[in-house]
Amino acid sequence: DVKVTQSSRYLVKRTGEKVFLECVQDMDHENMFWYRQDPGLGLRLIYFSYDVKMKEKGDIPEGYSVSREKKERFSLILESASTNQTSMYLCASRAQSSYNEQFFGPGTRLTVL
Amino acid sequence: AQSVTQPDIHITVSEGASLELRCNYSYGATPYLFWYVQSPGQGLQLLLKYFSGDTLVQGIKGFEAEFKRSQSSFNLRKPSVHWSDAAEYFCAVGAFGGSTLGRLYFGRGTQLTVWP
Numbered sequence: 001d002v003k004v005t006q007s008s009r010y011l012v013k014r015t016g017e018k019v020f021l022e023c024v025q026d027m028d029h030e031n032m033f034w035y036r037q038d039p040g041l042g043l044r045l046i047y048f049s050y051d052v053k054m055k056e057k058g059d060i061p062e063g064y065s066v067s068r069e070k071k072e073r074f075s076l077i078l079e080s081a082s083t084n085q086t087s088m089y090l091c092a093s094r095a096q097s098s099y100n101e102q103f104f105g106p107g108t109r110l111t112v113l
Numbered sequence: 114a115q116s117v118t119q120p121d122i123h124i125t126v127s128e129g130a131s132l133e134l135r136c137n138y139s140y141g142a143t144p145y146l147f148w149y150v151q152s153p154g155q156g157l158q159l160l161l162k163y164f165s166g167d168t169l170v171q172g173i174k175g176f177e178a179e180f181k182r183s184q185s186s187f188n189l190r191k192p193s194v195h196w197s198d199a200a201e202y203f204c205a206v207g208a209f210g211g212s213t214l215g216r217l218y219f220g221r222g223t224q225l226t227v228w229p
Contacts (some may be wrong), residue, residue: 004156031215040122042203042221043157050215058216090156094215099145099164099207102217104156 003027004093004105012111019078021108023091029103030096032074034058034066037088037107049074050096081112115140117204119220126194127228134189134223136204145207146187147217148178152200160202163187174198199227 007022023032030051035043035058045058047066055066063085067075074093078085088109092102116139126132138144145164149157161172168180178189187204201224205217 033216040221043219045216048216092157096215101147101159101162102215104149104158106156107154 004091004103006089006091006105006108008108009106010109010111012113013078013081014113015082017078017081017112019081019110019112021076021078021089021091021110023074023076023093023105024072025074025093025103026072027093027095027103028071029093030071031094031102032068033092033094033102034064034074034076035090035092036060037090043090046076081110083112086110086112115206115208115218117206117218117220119202119204119223121223122221123224123226125226125228128196129193132189132191132194132198132225134202134204134225136187136189136220137185138187138204138206139185140206140208144180144187146178146180147205147207148172148176148187148189149203149205150174150200151203151222157203160189194225194227196227196229199225201225 004025033048034046049055049068065077088107090107091105094102118137147162148160151157160176161170163170163180201222203222204220
């Protein structure tokens with residue numbers, strides 16, 4: 001089975017801190033994605049990556065950056081956390097061949113105080 | 114532009130009753146459609162997917178969905194709901210061309226409550 005893991009289930013940070021959210025997948029997937037999920041808004045795509053060292057902006061990239069130095073790892077970075085970034089963050093991965101679905105991690109619930 | 118609409122924010126059904134969750138999509142090409150389920154505090158799990166062929170698709174946990182191109186719909190159904198089906202359900206359409214390779218567009222979700 002595909003396994004996507006996220007470094008923390010719950011995280012509490014202070015305004016202005018630099019925050020790293022880590023995601024690791026074990027199936028050699030080329031594509032990886034970061035979403036944020038807020039009540040009533042569904043999942044919104046922040047960034048995605050086709051392959052190592054490649055990245056594309058999603059629908060809400062402002063205030064975020066990403067890093068993909070290794071194929072299995074995709075990091076989301078909040079350069080200076082703000083209270084409006086309090087949310088659930090979900091990572092997903094996908095094999096690029098054909099029309100494969102995305103596989104999701106358990107999520108990180110981030111609270112910024 | 115691609116988009117997905119789930120008209121029902123919250124649905125409540127009794128255990129054993131039938132269920133239908135609605136999904137309408139907007140997509141310029143052949144759609145690739147997915148239903149995911151999210152239990153409380155968990156990530157998303159794939160229930161089923163449609164790429165081509167038979168328009169009635171079977172999934173896990175006894176769910177099925179029917180693709181209707183004329184109505185731009187992909188509704189999820191289950192004949193008899195169990196209490197463990199209480200969760201949030203997301204419909205998504207896949208974009209598989211050019212720079213959008215592999216991304217999904219999600220609806221806002223439908224929260225399902227099951228009464229005993």
